[in-house]
Amino acid sequence: MPNLHDIERRINSVSSTKQITRTMEMVAAAKIRKSTERMEGALPWARAVSDMLISTAPHAPIDSEPLLRVHDDVKRVLVVAVTSDRGLAGGFNSTVLRAAESLIREKEAAGAKVEVAACGKKAIGYFSYRGVKPVFEFAGMSADPSYEESVELSKYIAPEYAAAEDALDEVYVVFNHAKNAAEQTLVMQQVLPISRESYAEILGLVKAEEDVFLQFREPTGEFPAGDIDYEPDATSVMHWLMMRYLHNSVNFALLDSAAGEQGARRNAMKSATDNANEMISTLTRVYNRVRQGAITTEITEIVGGAAALEE
Incomplete structure (x- = not known):
């Protein structure tokens, strides 16, 4: 499972590519x-x-x-x-x-x-x-x-x-x-x-x-x-x-x-832009899932540590 930093870097990379493909689509349309x-x-x-x-x-x-x-x-x-x-x-x-x-x-x-x-x-x-x-x-x-x-x-x-x-x-x-x-x-x-x-x-x-x-x-x-x-x-x-x-x-x-x-x-760049949007949505879901898992793990460790101190 990739870490949060890797996923965030991929999201930024795809977002930058999407800006380029979107711009090229608009230029071709013009x-x-x-x-x-x-x-x-x-x-x-x-x-x-x-x-x-x-x-x-x-x-x-x-x-x-x-x-x-x-x-x-x-x-x-x-x-x-x-x-x-x-x-x-x-x-x-x-x-x-x-x-x-x-x-x-x-x-x-x-x-x-x-x-x-x-x-x-x-x-x-x-x-x-x-x-x-x-x-x-x-x-x-x-x-x-x-x-x-x-x-x-x-x-x-x-x-x-x-x-x-x-x-x-x-x-x-x-x-x-x-x-x-x-x-x-x-x-x-x-x-x-x-x-x-x-x-x-x-x-x-x-x-x-x-x-x-x-x-x-x-x-x-x-x-x-x-x-x-x-x-x-x-x-x-x-x-x-x-x-x-x-x-x-x-x-x-x-x-x-x-x-x-x-x-x-224009058709090719529109398809590339749509694929980039779909990839960003997928990566965002993965990012949130990994982030939630990390938070849950931290909470579990804190609760476990507190319980151990009480004993």
């Missing part, structure tokens, strides 16, 4: 609103560019844009893992890193060479420790990402995917989507080649819907195929759309992850 507003502000543009590209890409001339091509053999893959720079966010980072590592193993088992782009110190440290040197690194900006980061990464992706030899064949982005202030969901988005899945479907905002305009775009026995006009020309339009799509895919993932990070940290 940052959630700003980061969520940035993510929600970027979502309409991300959806618009993605939907526009999905609807026009199948009808663009095949040679109008190299980034539109689907490579027959998958020999080289890029996985972009988006994590935070700081910890104390529960399983926020480990979820992304486990999913990215699982994807890497899957592609390597299929015979592809996999490269990693690490966004956030946790991803950089995780892959570096395992002997994987990221081809691209971002650190120190996970809580407040900038558009320049996404432009820089997409400028690396575009020429590598369009290269004549040893080109990238697939590009994936793995990140946590801030479903709400209290919940984050893992997203594994295929950026290249372009997926037919819209942002609304990827993020779970809406269920996949039937394309009611398909009959007007595709030739059938009853209707001729629809046509799309490009101004000034298909090459310029599709290149502009593809670059905006790449910038957007990375930028939205960074913004969405930043919002999810604050929510995950």
Whole structure:
């Protein structure tokens, strides 16, 4: 049984820790609103560019844009893992890193060479420790990402995917989507080649819907195929759309992850604060029980000593 001094020291230690976790919870709660507003502000543009590209890409001339091509053999893959720079966010980072590592193993088992782009110190440290040197690194900006980061990464992706030899064949982005202030969901988005899945479907905002305009775009026995006009020309339009799509895919993932990070940290710190309160209550009960036992022992000794003197 620990003595009173040890128990009191543990209570003070847990109380100090609780003050820290409570403060971090309040800071994260204050940052959630700003980061969520940035993510929600970027979502309409991300959806618009993605939907526009999905609807026009199948009808663009095949040679109008190299980034539109689907490579027959998958020999080289890029996985972009988006994590935070700081910890104390529960399983926020480990979820992304486990999913990215699982994807890497899957592609390597299929015979592809996999490269990693690490966004956030946790991803950089995780892959570096395992002997994987990221081809691209971002650190120190996970809580407040900038558009320049996404432009820089997409400028690396575009020429590598369009290269004549040893080109990238697939590009994936793995990140946590801030479903709400209290919940984050893992997203594994295929950026290249372009997926037919819209942002609304990827993020779970809406269920996949039937394309009611398909009959007007595709030739059938009853209707001729629809046509799309490009101004000034298909090459310029599709290149502009593809670059905006790449910038957007990375930028939205960074913004969405930043919002999810604050929510995950607030949840983790709230749980830590609640656990600290419960531990303090338990230790206080133990302290009172030990103190009462010590008092009872002292009273018994006094009464016994007095009785012995009377005899």
